[in-house]
Amino acid sequence: xxxxxSVQRNVRMTLRVNGEDFDALFAPYKTLLEVLREDxxxxxxxxxxxxxxxxxxxxxxxxxxxxACLVLAVECEGRSIETVEGLARGSELHPLQSAFxxxxxxxxxxxxxxxxxxxxxxxxREPDPGRERIREAISGNLCRCTGYQQIYESIEEGARRMRxxxx
Amino acid sequence: MNARTKFSVIGxxxxxxxxxxxxxxxxxxxxxxxxxxxxxxxxxxxPHPHARIDSIDTSRAERHPGVHLVLTGKDFPVSFGIMPxxxxxxxxxxxxxxxxxxxxxxxxxxxxxxxxxxxxxxEVKYAPLLTIATPEEALxxxxxxxxxxxxxxxxxxxxxxxxxxxxxALAESDHVFEDLFFFQGNTHLPxxxxxxxxxxxxxxxxxxxxxxxxxxxxxxxxxxxxQMPAAHIRVIAxxxxxxFGGKCDLHNHEIVVSRAAIRLGRPVKICLTREEVFYMHRxxxxxxxxxxxxxxxxxxxxxxxxxxxxDGGGYGSYGPASTFYTGVLQPVxxxxxxxxxxACRVFTxxxxxxxxxxxxxxxxxxxxxVQLDKIAERLRIDPAVLRLNMVAxxxxxxxxxxxxxxxxxxxxxxxxxxxxxxxxxxxxxxxxRGVGIACSAYMSGAGLxxxxxxxxxxxxxxxxxxxxxxxxFCGATEIGQGSDDVLAAIVAEVLGIDAYDVRCMTGDTGLTxxxxxxxxxxxxVMMGNAAxxxxxxxxxxxxxxxxxxxxxxxxxxVLAQGRAFLADxxxxxxxxxxxxxxxxxxxxxxxxxxxYTPPRPPARYKGGGVGPSxxxxxxxxxxxxxxxxSTGWITVPKVWIAHDIGRSINPxxxxxxxxxxxxxxxxxxxxxxxxxxxxxxxxSNALVHRIPSLLEYKSLTSLDMPEVETVLIEDPDPNCPFGxxxxxxxxxxxxxxxxxxxxxxxxxVRIDEVPITPDKVLEALEKKAKGENPRVGPEHFPAxxxxxxxxxxxxxxxxxxxxxxPPRRAKExxxx
Ligand code: FES
Ligand code: FES
Numbered sequence: 004x005x006x007x008x009s010v011q012r013n014v015r016m017t018l019r020v021n022g023e024d025f026d027a028l029f030a031p032y033k034t035l036l037e038v039l040r041e042d043x044x045x046x047x048x049x050x051x052x053x054x055x056x057x058x059x060x061x062x063x064x065x066x067x068x069x070x071a072c073l074v075l076a077v078e079c080e081g082r083s084i085e086t087v088e089g090l091a092r093g094s095e096l097h098p099l100q101s102a103f104x105x106x107x108x109x110x111x112x113x114x115x116x117x118x119x120x121x122x123x124x125x126x127x128r129e130p131d132p133g134r135e136r137i138r139e140a141i142s143g144n145l146c147r148c149t150g151y152q153q154i155y156e157s158i159e160e161g162a163r164r165m166r167x168x169x170x
Numbered sequence: 171m172n173a174r175t176k177f178s179v180i181g182x183x184x185x186x187x188x189x190x191x192x193x194x195x196x197x198x199x200x201x202x203x204x205x206x207x208x209x210x211x212x213x214x215x216x217p218h219p220h221a222r223i224d225s226i227d228t229s230r231a232e233r234h235p236g237v238h239l240v241l242t243g244k245d246f247p248v249s250f251g252i253m254p255x256x257x258x259x260x261x262x263x264x265x266x267x268x269x270x271x272x273x274x275x276x277x278x279x280x281x282x283x284x285x286x287x288x289x290x291x292x293e294v295k296y297a298p299l300l301t302i303a304t305p306e307e308a309l310x311x312x313x314x315x316x317x318x319x320x321x322x323x324x325x326x327x328x329x330x331x332x333x334x335x336x337x338x339a340l341a342e343s344d345h346v347f348e349d350l351f352f353f354q355g356n357t358h359l360p361x362x363x364x365x366x367x368x369x370x371x372x373x374x375x376x377x378x379x380x381x382x383x384x385x386x387x388x389x390x391x392x393x394x395x396x397q398m399p400a401a402h403i404r405v406i407a408x409x410x411x412x413x414f415g416g417k418c419d420l421h422n423h424e425i426v427v428s429r430a431a432i433r434l435g436r437p438v439k440i441c442l443t444r445e446e447v448f449y450m451h452r453x454x455x456x457x458x459x460x461x462x463x464x465x466x467x468x469x470x471x472x473x474x475x476x477x478x479x480x481d482g483g484g485y486g487s488y489g490p491a492s493t494f495y496t497g498v499l500q501p502v503x504x505x506x507x508x509x510x511x512x513a514c515r516v517f518t519x520x521x522x523x524x525x526x527x528x529x530x531x532x533x534x535x536x537x538x539x540v541q542l543d544k545i546a547e548r549l550r551i552d553p554a555v556l557r558l559n560m561v562a563x564x565x566x567x568x569x570x571x572x573x574x575x576x577x578x579x580x581x582x583x584x585x586x587x588x589x590x591x592x593x594x595x596x597x598x599x600x601x602x603r604g605v606g607i608a609c610s611a612y613m614s615g616a617g618l619x620x621x622x623x624x625x626x627x628x629x630x631x632x633x634x635x636x637x638x639x640x641x642x643f644c645g646a647t648e649i650g651q652g653s654d655d656v657l658a659a660i661v662a663e664v665l666g667i668d669a670y671d672v673r674c675m676t677g678d679t680g681l682t683x684x685x686x687x688x689x690x691x692x693x694x695v696m697m698g699n700a701a702x703x704x705x706x707x708x709x710x711x712x713x714x715x716x717x718x719x720x721x722x723x724x725x726x727x728v729l730a731q732g733r734a735f736l737a738d739x740x741x742x743x744x745x746x747x748x749x750x751x752x753x754x755x756x757x758x759x760x761x762x763x764x765x766y767t768p769p770r771p772p773a774r775y776k777g778g779g780v781g782p783s784x785x786x787x788x789x790x791x792x793x794x795x796x797x798x799x800s801t802g803w804i805t806v807p808k809v810w811i812a813h814d815i816g817r818s819i820n821p822x823x824x825x826x827x828x829x830x831x832x833x834x835x836x837x838x839x840x841x842x843x844x845x846x847x848x849x850x851x852x853x854s855n856a857l858v859h860r861i862p863s864l865l866e867y868k869s870l871t872s873l874d875m876p877e878v879e880t881v882l883i884e885d886p887d888p889n890c891p892f893g894x895x896x897x898x899x900x901x902x903x904x905x906x907x908x909x910x911x912x913x914x915x916x917x918x919v920r921i922d923e924v925p926i927t928p929d930k931v932l933e934a935l936e937k938k939a940k941g942e943n944p945r946v947g948p949e950h951f952p953a954x955x956x957x958x959x960x961x962x963x964x965x966x967x968x969x970x971x972x973x974x975x976p977p978r979r980a981k982e983x984x985x986x
Contacts, residue, residue: 030283046202047195049411051361052444056864059361087195096193104189107822110830111650112192113361113411119193142873145864147361147412148650150833151872153826 016080020045021089027076035079036060036071039086047087047116051145058144061117062086068124070143087116090123098164099123099157108157110148118144122158130166134159178730179663180892183822186655187669188409188648200381200408201365205437208367209238211427212285212440214275214292215449216267219303219519219857220314221296223265223274230291231277236284239430240292241276246429250395252387252419254621256486258317261395261425267296268316268484269521270858271449273422278430278438301519303846303857305458305481306952308516316484316517326482327493327515330959331777333501333569334508334967335977336464339473343464345548349541350460350948352923353533353906355481356842357453358526359869362411364450365441366424368431375402376432377680380424383413383649384687387620389679391420396428403428404680410688413649414834415525418689419452419487448862452524453844455492455515456481457533460951461541469549469556473508476500476534479954480515485522489515491620491780492523495530498781500538501568502611503579503788504560508964509569512956519857520846525689527834528899531612532906539608539907540922543914552596553911554587554607557790562611569964571773571971572781578814578883579609582790585881590792590810596915602797606911609790610903613783614887614896615692617768626765628696629683630704632661634712634760638747640665640672642704645685646697647677651898652823653693659819660698660891664705665712666729667746683763691896694819695784696766698891703764711760715753716744769889774971775962784889787896788814791832791904795912799935802928804840804913809905812881816895821882827897828880833870835905841868841925922947 015028020043029042036053039045039062051057053072060071063085090097099119102108109115118141125132125140132140137158138151146154191197228240243264251257263274275292279285300314302324308316312323320326340346366380376398382388385407393400410417423440430438442450458479464472478496482489497511528535546553562568564577586607587593595605619627631643642661648654658672675681685697709729716734717724720742728737735743744752754760771782791811795804809832818824844867847860861867886893906924914920919934922945930946938944961976963969 040202044204046198046204049199049362050201051363051411052864054444054863054865056444057361087193091194096190100193103193104185105822107186107826109189109192110652110823110826111360111362111410111412112188112197113199113650115192116195138872142871145361145869145871147359147414147834147869148830149826150829150831150878151875152829152878153822154872 014077016077018076018079018084019082020084021086029076031077033076034072035062035074035076038076039071045086045088049113049116058121059114059117061120061144063120063124066124066127068121085120087119090119098168099126099161102161102164103157106157106160107149107153114144114146118146118154122161126162126165131162177663179659179669181818181821184669184820186652186820186823187658187674188654197409199362199411200367200379201441203367203379205367205369208437208439209278209280209434210282210285210440211276211278211430211438212282212289213273213423213426214289216270216272216274217854217856218267218296218298219270219301220299220316221267222299223263223267224295224297226275227293228275231288234284234288234291236280237277237288238434239278241426241430243274246425248395248397250391250420250425251486252391252488252620253486253490255490258319258486261422269519270856271521272484276426276430278434301857303518305479305516305518308518309952309954316519320517324517325514326486326517327490328957329493329777330512330956331570332510332959332961332976334964336473336475336508336510339508340462340464340475343472344466347463347465347541347545348461349537349544350922350951351537351540352948353457353536354924355454355456355523355844356838357448357451357844358414358416359867360410360412360414360416363442363444363447364417364421364423365439366427367437367439368427369437370431370435375404376428377404377406378424378428379406379408381410381417382407383410383417383647383689385647385677385679386645386684386686388420388424392425392428395420395425404678407647407677410647410649413688414527415529415689416452418525421450444864445862448859448867449521451483451521451844452487454526455523455530457496458948458951459534459537461537463541465545467549469545469551470560471504471506474500474506476511477951477954478513478534479952480513481523482515482517483520483522484517487522487524489523492525492530494777494780496534498570499531499611499613500534501570502572502574502786503562503609504557505562506569510959512959514954514956528612528902529690532838532903535610535903536907536924539904540910543606543911554583554592557609558583567772567965570781571778571962571965573772575785575889576816576885576887577788578885579788579790581883582788582812582814583609585812585883586790586792586810589879589881592792602799602916604912604915605792605794606908606915607790607792608904608907608911609788610900611786611788612691612896612900612903614695614785614787614890615768615783616690617771617782618779619686626700626767627692628685628700628766630697630700630764631683632704632708632762634708634750636751636754638750640667641675642672642701643675643682644697644701645677645679645682646693647688649688651688651827652820653688653697655823656694656819657697657701660701661705664702664709667732691899694894694896695890698894700764700766702891704762707762707764708760711753711757712749715756716749718756719744719752772971775960775973777960778971785816785887785895787900789901789904791908793905793908793912795909795916797913797916797931799917802931804926804931806836806876808876809878811878811901812883813897813901814883814885814895815897816887816890817884817893818882819892819894824882824897825880828901829878831899831901832878832905833875835902836909837869839906839909839924839926841927843925918944920945920947
């Protein structure tokens with residue numbers, strides 16, 4: 004077997020994450036997940052497989068949920084990236100966050116950032132989705148702790164709080 | 171304190187204290203940690219299930235640019251293992267690999283990519299040995315012996331106990347039911363992959379941050395593995411992204427990064443890939459079971475003889491305990507006058523099995539609950555009534571000398587029967603739909619630690635100071651179950667403050683008093699009792715100081731709502747901070763400790779230390795299923811479950827634990843299986859994991875998860891903090907058998923094994939159509955050379971808890 008010679012030239016680009024521009028220098032093979040966590044210190048985004056199977060790494064790319072482990076960071080130049088770190092306004096929690104905290108939507112918390120982002124994408128589009136829509140929307144996010152029921156309730160309550168806020 | 175009934179924190183649905191940091195992504199899991207100059211490790215794992223290592227050449231890997239260190243077995247001369255009786259692993263295998271995935275070398279490099287590249291450059295010559303793939307093969311082939319220790323050949327543990335003459339009981343019974351069951355292995359699958367970071371500080375001492383449920387056990391085992399004084403090692407358990415028992419062993423990678431950090435003087439991190447997590451495993455043992463149960467016409471059990479055969483995989487791990495647990499908790503649920511259990515664990519060339527949620531008890535619980543369904547069917551007794559009539563008695567001893575305290579099982583059964591509409595559904599739903607019921611019991615903490623000592627199982631320390639801040643220290647570990655919240659809630663309740671005003675410092679062997687860890691559902695009871703003791707000590711100091719100030723006797727002082735005031739004159743009082751200042755003035759620096767040691771178990775026979783617990787929780791569950799006869803597909807529209815919690819500390823978390831258990835139980839019942847296959851001979855014929863990916867290892871998604879209706883039965887147990895029993899594991903146990911029983915009710919076939927997959931349903935339906943026994947399950951139980959049983963007379967037969975000579979047996983009652 005031959006030695007794999009790693010002479011990859013790093014790329015430099017500006018990534019817009021949570022409305023903030025980051026000047027980043029990274030190897031071109033790196034996924035968005037890796038760049039967020041390793042180069043931008045945004046470790047709120049989690050990983051459970053790095054193969055697109057668990058949903059823990061879900062972030063929003065131009066408002067759409069994507070699995071950050073399946074997206075190359077180089078594809079994200081000039082696009083809007085949203086992560087869990089961008090949800091709260093200062094120290095005020097996003098309504099989804101406060102609902103998850105209040106209603107048991109988070110236990111170990113490991114799946115939580117991915118589910119929050121997926122739920123946010125849903126609620127941004129459909130402010131009052133039914134239980135079935137919620138179940139479908141998060142069906143790509145595995146949670147090993149909760150049995151999902153308190154997650155649905157948290158999303159429903161988060162939606163209610165969001166509607167209240169926007170009134 | 172336990173006698174109180176009015177609380178301000180306990181029992182109130184609350185946002186748990188760590189929720190905010192979880193929803194903001196600020197919780198720092200092990201892989202989120204970064205230290206300056208940190209390096210990364212990767213392990214080389216064996217592609218062979220069983221082989222001698224003839225040589226390892228690391229020279230090319232060492233020369234690879236960016237590589238700092240390559241480690242092999244010779245860097246780790248000392249074996250390790252989590253239990254004192256299973257020191258059978260090496261951090262990196264020196265001479266022999268025992269399963270595909272067994273690590274034998276490690277590369278530490280500037281980044282993960284470089285380390286992974288260099289791992290590929292290590293050249294190993296293996297001499298393959300005979301692969302032992304199944305327990306039957308293990309019994310048939312004492313050679314090649316996987317380990318040089320154990321009972322003999324490839325038998326790791328082999329034991330037998332008999333509590334009263336079971337053959338006699340069966341001979342005198344109206345009916346004897348004999349059934350075989352198989353419970354397939356499955357794995358924990360925490361969404362967080364295991365990660366560890368080791369660093370050496372300025373004093374040359376080691377710190378290991380790790381995804382572990384048991385920092386104290388890791389601390390002890392690591393000191394031995396590294397041959398370093400424990401005082402120079404600090405283990406910090408990061409919050410776990412789920413554990414379920416999968417983070418209870420000392421793992422190879424934890425020792426490897428520790429050694430590497432010491433060697434290099436730089437921080438070293440590793441995060442396992444998902445595939446590696448599957449191969450590391452330590453999950454549910456596959457268990458083959460044989461039940462012979464004597465029953466009288468009224469449905470009461472007269473005696474039970476249980477035989478189990480555990481597929482242990484390549485190492486000991488917690489296996490000695492797992493072996494016991496396939497038998498010892500059986501008598502806790504129902505009255506069982508006589509009981510015999512024989513258990514055998516064998517080594518095979520697969521990833522080692524260990525503790526997974528319910529540790530060793532879901533398997534026999536599945537068998538017994540399905541057998542009870544068959545008994546009810548034959549005797550024409552409603553399965554719920556059958557169970558209700560023989561619920562174990564509170565404040566009693568079991569046949570195997572376990573002391574049971576409070577029992578809420580009858581209440582649980584009545585509740586699930588009521589809310590599920592059982593009486594309108596059972597035997598009455600249209601073909602293809604059915605309901606099943608099952609019950610269970612589980613311990614609230616193991617009565618003995620995994621290494622012999624008489625010290626406390628949990629210690630809590632409290633610090634207060636004049637700023638009014640309250641900090642609580644405890645070795646307990648937050649794995650998602652909410653242990654920090656329980657700790658804060660208990661301290662807050664006693665001191666009369668808000669749970670969010672308590673700072674929890676947990677799971678850090680360098681700072682916190684020892685708690686044995688998050689396993690065996692022990693934390694609420696053991697940590698909770700220690701916390702009450704510590705907080706009560708401080709409460710007294712505060713009350714004394716406040717009383718002096720208010721010029722009354724201390725017993726008139728109440729601490730509540732952030733104040734210290736007179737019970738009979740609430741207007742007269744001072745705020746909490748003022749009380750702390752006065753107490754600090756009076757007593758000096760304010761601190762206190764609390765400890766908890768479980769009660770001494772009544773059993774005196776050898777092995778009687780496994781099974782005792784301060785309290786047992788009880789659960790009853792009804793599952794409804796719809797079975798599609800053309801595809802065999804099982805849909806679960808709804809689950810009803812009632813759990814005897816004693817008292818809820820935080821009902822939001824309790825419900826979450828129950829529903830999470832139902833979720834995991836349904837996964838085990840319907841789809842989850844950790845199984846192995848042979849690679850084609852032209853590749854290597856190796857025994858590999860069939861499906862080491864999250865996509866292929868099927869688990870329930872939100873679309874599969876049914877609605878769950880949960881009822882909590884609150885009957886406070888005097889041994890428990892505020893009466894609170896466990897909830898993390900017990901509610902999982904009845905789910906699998908309830909599904910199997912519902913399938914019977916729906917389509918009249920018996921699937922006597924889990925998972926109950928569509929192919930098995932179709933096979934059983936086919937048999938049914940042909941007029942054959944409509945059953946899929948194990949057909950025979952191999953001849954296991956169990957030892958002579960240790961005989962102990964049950965308490966009601968004049969025993970004293972000691973082993974004694976077995977009675978002379980009536981010849982004709984002895985069956986083969
Ligand atoms: S880490 Fe991206 S889907 Fe699992
Ligand atoms: S809360 Fe633990 S995986 Fe979802």
